[in-house]
Amino acid sequence: MSVTQHNPESKSAKSIERVYKYVQRYIHENALSPSVRDICAGAGLKSTSSVHTYLRKLDEMGLIEYRPGMRRAIILKNQNEASDEEERIPADVVKLNCVGKITAGQPIYAHEDYSDSQYVNRSIIGSDDCFLLKVSGTSMINAHILDGDYIIVRKQDSCDEGDIIAALIGDEATVKRYGKQNGKPYLFPENELYAPIPFDTEECKILGKVVGLHRYNIN
Amino acid sequence: MSVTQHNPESKSAKSIERVYKYVQRYIHENALSPSVRDICAGAGLKSTSSVHTYLRKLDEMGLIEYRPGMRRAIILKNQNEASDEEERIPADVVKLNCVGKITAGQPIYAHEDYSDSQYVNRSIIGSDDCFLLKVSGTSMINAHILDGDYIIVRKQDSCDEGDIIAALIGDEATVKRYGKQNGKPYLFPENELYAPIPFDTEECKILGKVVGLHRYNIN
DNA sequence: AAGAATGTCAAACACTTGTTCTAAAAGGAG
DNA sequence: CTCCTTTTAGAACAAGTGTTTGACATTCTT
Numbered sequence: 001m002s003v004t005q006h007n008p009e010s011k012s013a014k015s016i017e018r019v020y021k022y023v024q025r026y027i028h029e030n031a032l033s034p035s036v037r038d039i040c041a042g043a044g045l046k047s048t049s050s051v052h053t054y055l056r057k058l059d060e061m062g063l064i065e066y067r068p069g070m071r072r073a074i075i076l077k078n079q080n081e082a083s084d085e086e087e088r089i090p091a092d093v094v095k096l097n098c099v100g101k102i103t104a105g106q107p108i109y110a111h112e113d114y115s116d117s118q119y120v121n122r123s124i125i126g127s128d129d130c131f132l133l134k135v136s137g138t139s140m141i142n143a144h145i146l147d148g149d150y151i152i153v154r155k156q157d158s159c160d161e162g163d164i165i166a167a168l169i170g171d172e173a174t175v176k177r178y179g180k181q182n183g184k185p186y187l188f189p190e191n192e193l194y195a196p197i198p199f200d201t202e203e204c205k206i207l208g209k210v211v212g213l214h215r216y217n218i219n
Numbered sequence: 220m221s222v223t224q225h226n227p228e229s230k231s232a233k234s235i236e237r238v239y240k241y242v243q244r245y246i247h248e249n250a251l252s253p254s255v256r257d258i259c260a261g262a263g264l265k266s267t268s269s270v271h272t273y274l275r276k277l278d279e280m281g282l283i284e285y286r287p288g289m290r291r292a293i294i295l296k297n298q299n300e301a302s303d304e305e306e307r308i309p310a311d312v313v314k315l316n317c318v319g320k321i322t323a324g325q326p327i328y329a330h331e332d333y334s335d336s337q338y339v340n341r342s343i344i345g346s347d348d349c350f351l352l353k354v355s356g357t358s359m360i361n362a363h364i365l366d367g368d369y370i371i372v373r374k375q376d377s378c379d380e381g382d383i384i385a386a387l388i389g390d391e392a393t394v395k396r397y398g399k400q401n402g403k404p405y406l407f408p409e410n411e412l413y414a415p416i417p418f419d420t421e422e423c424k425i426l427g428k429v430v431g432l433h434r435y436n437i438n
Numbered sequence: 439a440a441g442a443a444t445g446t447c448a449a450a451c452a453c454t455t456g457t458t459c460t461a462a463a464a465g466g467a468g
Numbered sequence: 469c470t471c472c473t474t475t476t477a478g479a480a481c482a483a484g485t486g487t488t489t490g491a492c493a494t495t496c497t498t
Contacts, residue, residue: 031294032252032291032294035290035454035455035456036456037455045476045477046476046478047476048455048456048457048478049459049476050475050476052456052458068456069456069484070291071291071455071456071484071485072251072252072290072455073251075251117340119340121336121337121338144363144365211435212433212437213432213437214433216431218431218432219383254485255485255486256484264446264447265448266445266446267448267485267486268446268448268487268489269447271487271488272445272446288454288485288486290455290486291484
């Protein structure tokens with residue numbers, strides 16, 4: 001038959017996602033919208049026209065705001081509005097929820113009722129989806145991340161070498177530094193007492209990049 | 220004589236301020252940098268060249284970041300744009316102001332409607348009487364307090380041995396651990412490269428106890 | 439009053455960047 | 469394999485925008 005069926009797992013879907021992720025990351029890292037050609041480079045596309053197409057789609061999807069003709073004018077639509085029933089917080093402040101403990105063995109995202117939320121200025125972390133995780137253990141002590149700290153994680157499923165990330169190993173969440181050794185990816189603890197963990201794509205999943213930290217136990 | 224004296228209340232100072240304010244407002248409202256011509260309209264200037272000049276000056280002053288050649292690429296340096304409108308924060312959240320930010324250049328305009336503040340749950344810090352201080356230097360690195368961190372200080376004029384406190388030495392604010400050696404009080408840095416400072420009640424004044432820490436530079 | 443410094447303007451220029459067009463490459467269905 | 473759709477590419481175009489230059493007006497200094 002001649003009916004085109006749109007496969008959600010099609011090639012373009014992945015490109016769109018790459019474009020979207022790159023836009024997100026660029027904006028958060030540079031506090032500034034990327035140009036179409038920036039995105040070309042960042043998303044591995046060689047044609048500005050492709051990127052242009054996808055940006056329009058993302059706008060239709062409501063994920064970004066794309067103003068025709070304006071340079072560097074991509075705006076991320078905010079998706080973090082779930083909890084704005086009655087409490088009004090300043091427009092530039094984001095409420096982050098703590099979704100669980102890290103390295104505690106429990107599946108993450110388990111108890112949403114942990115109800116341990118904190119507030120951060122949007123300009124600091126960006127408007128994107130972030131969440132909090134409470135750290136337990138001392139495996140990142142040399143990176144000055146301590147037991148009991150809350151880390152702010154910006155959701156993303158890839159990262160650069162050297163980034164400190166939150167990742168799922170099996171169904172356990174941990175904070176580690178992502179890097180490579182002999183060409184192979186590892187999760188490095190920042191503590192001599194712990195060994196690097198091979199980053200196995202079957203077992204491991206990147207939750208996001210650590211962009212901030214709150215500590216309320218000072219000793 | 221031919222020396223030009225810069226009058227801070229000159230005509231241009233007002234224009235610069237108008238430009239700066241407009242840039243702030245534009246970014247705050249549109250989440251997007253204005254173009255030079257936008258600013259012309261917004262600041263009541265008819266020449267792009269004037270605006271261009273002032274943007275450069277603002278960059279020199281350290282108030283914005285202005286990337287040569289890039290379109291719509293102005294970034295506000297004073298990171299936190301606060302919504303001066305009626306901001307209503309949840310009852311259990313406290314707004315803390317940063318009182319000790321060391322700024323290069325002149326911290327003019329900064330105090331007016333855009334201040335450097337962050338939000339913390341009241342239950343965490345236990346008291347409203349707190350403020351923020353931005354740490355510069357590495358003298359407390361062994362206590363895992365880094366350069367660029369914001370410490371939350373609860374006001375009090377005395378403290379216990381072993382407390383990490385913010386104190387005034389002369390008229391300079393520092394973070395140190397308070398303790399005694401041979402019965403005499405000292406302020407101890409947590410870094411072998413620095414020497415303990417005798418706590419002289421003439422010179423030194425306790426500002427408060429460090430009860431929390433926010434970090435947004437993760438490396 | 440004359441000259442210098444400052445503030446503003448207008449216009450022209452050049453480069454970045456959004457947009458469009460056409461075609462090639464890559465898959466899928468029959 | 470062939471036809472068709474989807475996806476990407478490359479190039480060309482057009483518009484927005486940063487930058488520069490020179491001139492005029494205003495203020496300050498001597």
